[in-house]
Amino acid sequence: MAKTIKIIGIGAGDPSHVTLQAVEALNTVDVFFLMEKGPSKDELLALRREVCRRYIRPERAYRFAEGTTPERDRGAADYLAAVDELNDRKGAAVERLIAEEMADGECAGYLAWGDPALYDSTIRIVRSIAESGRHDLVWEVIPGVSSLQALTARHRVTLNSIGRPVLITTGRRLAADGFPAGTDSVAVMLDAENSFLAFRDDPSVEIYWGAYVGAANEILIAGRVGEVADEIVRRRAEARAANGWIMDSYLLRRTGQA
Incomplete structure (x- = not known):
């Protein structure tokens, strides 16, 4: 049997x-x-x-x-x-x-x-x-509720903007390829190196970041990358040190498009 x-x-x-x-x-x-x-x-x-x-x-x-x-x-x-x-x-x-x-x-x-x-x-x-x-x-x-669904729901944003595609990638690929052409929304998972820092000098890129989304120790940070990058790096390091592990993901979006 x-x-x-x-x-x-x-x-x-x-x-x-x-x-x-x-x-x-x-x-x-x-x-x-x-x-x-x-x-x-x-x-x-x-x-x-x-x-x-x-x-x-x-x-x-x-x-x-x-x-x-x-x-x-x-x-x-x-x-x-x-x-x-x-x-x-x-x-x-x-x-x-x-x-x-x-x-x-x-x-x-x-x-x-x-x-x-x-x-x-x-x-x-x-x-x-x-x-x-x-x-x-x-x-x-x-199927289950994915981390990206939970992340965007907690930030009260959509995964893509109207009529535009979204790319789901890793921090490794984001660091190697940069912000991909043809989309204004990039969802990033498995980023141990804080690859979003590459966009801290680009005022058009916003980030919606979350760790332990849905759990009691949830952390949410959003804003222009240049304004919140240091806070994300600090809070991420503190959370990893305190818990011994971290699960986080984020959405990058270029502004100026509907």
Whole structure:
């Protein structure tokens, strides 16, 4: 009998982000995979447990199985090769849980931060395991509220301006390519180097930045890059030092267009 994997998006930090579809999926799961990233990420595991406590019916039995998420080699010269190698190791950790923590016919839930289709490797990893043929698997994806949706909602702005495209990219690409041509809205994720600083002398660029969006320790800052860049850098460093980790994203927008 096949094993079932449900990749469930749980939102960007507020348990209220969980959708009705996700609640229905939570109540079909026998075992939840919790991928540990070290003591500094305990808050992320606690949120996942809270989601289960809040939304799973009291009579529904479920359990947790913990695995270890490996870290990427951040000093590697070849970034894409390092990511591929990391995902291979992540896949091995998930496959161990499938083999050792699930019985035939059971359903496992993987609670993905934000939306699993946006800057998350879980879909690729589970697809690779399913296509390997080593396990009899069926799997599905339940969408969630992404960090960018939560960010723009908290700032009360739209992701794009009227009739204009938006680009979603990384800090690494923004630093390499600059502000892309053909759009006035750039959503940036995974920026450890504060790449927005390149635009601090451009008065036409505004930034909408947020960290821990939706959580109790949420931080929001908005304004022209040149006016708020130093504050963002300072608050970001303080938050990382205090919590041991940070999740942040931002929207850059060139002004002067509708």
